[in-house]
Amino acid sequence: MAMPMVGCELKTKHQENIKRERDMIVNFSDAHLKSKGSRRALAAMLMRTAIVVPSILAGGAAFAEDPGEIIVTAQRREQAIIDVPISVSVVSAEKVENLNLSTFTSIAQQTPNFNITFNRGSNTTPDLSIRGVRGEGSNGRLNESSVAVYVDEIYLGDESSLTGQMFDVERIEVLRGPQGTLFGRNTTGGLVHFVSAAPTSDFTGKASVLYGSDNWIALNAAVSGPLGENVRTRLAGQFEQHDGHFTNRGTFPGAPKKLAAKEVWSIRSTTDFDLGDASKLRLQVTHSENDSESTPNIGLGVWRDASRAVCARKDIFAARCVDTVVLGGQPRQVRPQSGDAITELSRDQLAVTQNFTSLTSKFETDFGWASLINIANYTRFKSSIGVDGDQSSTPSGLQNQNIQAQFNNRSRQFSEELRLQGTTDTLNWVTGIYYYQDRKRSDAPLTVRNNTGGLLQSVRSRSRVDTKSGAVFGQADWEFADQWTLSAGARYTIENRELKQADVTLTTAAGALPPLDILSGVTDPDPVTKDVTGRVSLTWEPTTENSLYASYSRGAKSVSYSTFYSATGGATPAGRAAALATNAALTGPVGQEHLDAFEIGSKNRFLDRTLTLNLAGFYYLFDGKQELLSVGDLSTGVPIVTSRFLNIGKARIYGAEVELNYAPNDRWDFNVSGGLLNTKITDSPLILSSPNLGLVPLEGKPIPQTPKWNLSATIAHHIPVSGLGVFTLQAEGRAQAKQNFVLTNDPIVDLPSYGIVNFRVLWESEDKKFNAQAFVTNAFSKDYFARMNDTAFSAGVLVAQMGEPRLWGVKLGVAF
DSSP: OOOOOSSSOOOOOTTTTTTOOOOSSSOOOOOHHHHHHHHHHHHHHHHHHHHHHHHHHTTTTSOOOOOBBBBEOOSOOOOEEGGGOEEEEEEEHHHHTTTTTTTTTHTTTTTTTEEEEEEEOOOOOOEEEETTTOOOOOOOOOSSSEEEEEETEEEEGGGGGGGTOOOSEEEEEEESSSSTTTTTTSSSEEEEEEOOOOOOSSSSSEEEEEEEEEEEEEEEEEEEEETTTTTTEEEEEEEEEEHHHHHHOOOTTTSSSOOEEEEEEEEEEEEEEEEEEEEEEEEEEEEEEEEEOOOOOOEEEOOTTTOOOOOOHHHHHOOBBOHHHHHTTTOOOOOOOOEEOOOOOTTTEEEEEEEEEEEEEEEEESSSOOOOEEEEEEEEEEEEEEEEOOOOOTTOOOOOEEEEEEEEEEEEEEEEEEEEEEEEEEEEEEEEEEEEEEEEEEEEEEEOOOOOOSSSEEEEEEEEEEEEEEEEEEEEEEEEEEEEEEEEEEEEEEEEEEEEEEEOOOTTTTTTOOOSGGEEEEEEEEOOOOOOOOEEEEEEEEETTTTEEEEEEEEEEEBBBOOOOOOOOSSSSHHHHHHHHHHHHOOOOBOOOOEEEEEEEEEEEETEEEEEEEEEEEEEEEEEEEEEEEEOOTTSOOOOOEEEEEEEEEEEEEEEEEEEEEEETTTTTEEEEEEEEEEEEEOOOOEETTTTTTTEOTTOOOOSSSOOOEEEEEEEEEEETTTTTTEEEEEEEEEEEBBSSTTOOOOGGBOOOEEEEEEEEEEEETTSSSSEEEEEEEEOOOOEEEEETTGGGGEEEEEEOOOOOOEEEEEEEEEO
């Protein structure tokens, strides 16, 4: 896993619709300040501070050439990033290739206050969080994330479908904060937008091969060029496989030694057709397949001895404590290290298989006064994820109740967007309509067996949700005075998320009981919601190199459903009626979440654009915050972990971010970014039962998965060698504060803060046709936890996912 090089690569072409460059930096004399009043004086003083302080820190003149503009499409048109009043981080194609970024996690590590974890390893479902606004993250993919994922302007209703598609990109944009105006629903946290490389008029190509730890092989290639006078195409593909970066500490016969193997391949075809002088049609086809494995958890005992007194955290994390299994005579667990896991399951039982196909058509035509853009997409995604559900806490793997879960999900989605947008000397505007629909199915059998493989019981939950959503939207950016721009926009969305199926079947050694129809007990399985979201911002650009902005935005997230069941009530009518009522109440629908966000920010370029400094501060107010609660369900006599969605009430979040990139000359690059975060549930009626703390009111608790700080840095030293090219010595690091993954915020589940360092040696030939690198990630073999929960605490166990171990690799590339 690549660690971050923070900041943005600069794209050297200028766009015609970028604001005109002003020739001189505005100087404010004392008399001028007084004449403009206290607000103008304060703004000028802040700008002077922003210019002077980084210049002092930079320590001298710069020697690099003007690198041009960073171009983004955060507002659905190409703009210089300094003109966009939104917190945006950009990861360029060069950085993706140099750092071998191929997972969601590696992208998050480029961005302040962006946090991604996985329940069962990076081959499975991601849990995205931007500024403390968490995604959906569960294995049943019926609901959508609060952090949206877009690929080439197409919204993906299931972010886990992106597996294997992150290749041959032009850039990756991470937009922090609600994007409810131009991108719409389910963007309360922000969004990640993957922009693929476009076809070229000249014949070009590139290829690379990587080999590393655990028989790690990664192949990437792309070729692009004209097929005729008015037709250009690009074909790109990638393949990645390894034997698994995790080691099974289980000692039982036949246990697989390596875990979390990966095999993914993808192909993408993009073809552009010129239709006359003013129109263009783009057809894009993407297909990917994933044949990998999930990463088992590891269990940590929490009791000191048979007295069941709870151990200190340091002893728990050092595996000095016990649980019910160890007290029953099984051997103690060894101290866990990064890359460790325990499972008694086979590779087939841990299999992750996914199949993704996407078809996109984009038509553009220029009327002179405006452009018309129509984008249509159809996507199909199938996924099956097998996981070890018994949280093994002993190398023997003998839990007596061994659980294997299979999460089978299917989805089909269609979307259509029609936009009309234009520009004048003082006004940029866009308006449009949008339609989205999908059908999602989930089939999740959980099988419990004894140590000899005999069936104890099987619980099978099946569900389906259909979504239809339509919206109209518009935004205008008005440069009403020199240096000042007012932006305002709104979106009206009407949506129906209908629960079409919800049932559960219990099978024991004696046979199967009739399915329990949960849907029949749900009071409102067909809710319709209507929302107005929007954004208003004011931007001041005193110079072409500096901007200040203040904004207010509002976002909304769709209703959700809880559709994992375990209680079936047995065979008696009274028991089944009680189970139906309980499950129907848990199903929901769980109400929407709404977010009001206030933000101020500054974007600056100094010293002939060799130093960039971006700052942002934000304050969020939530109403109806949705959160995911993991519960150890004992209702059937066998402990089964289920995931439930809740409206926890009202919450507030505030924080700050900084991104600084400095290239004083052609020998050095320095990149630093970081974020601060503070969260609190301010009003909640919920009181949860913690297995360790007892009854815990949620009001006053922080939101889960929100480390209070994170920091990333990269130092690169370039060494040109005449006749050979440029060698680069690079160090990358990321650190973050402790975080907690449970709603009750039990301190015993706090994951300690940690930091990881990577080292890399890169080479590029003088003609830039050839490149190579050697790298090591987690160079100092830091042992750290990636995730933890307390769902099995009553059995004396904390359930943990370990981080990745030290990995190495070498890579060769060619471009033509």
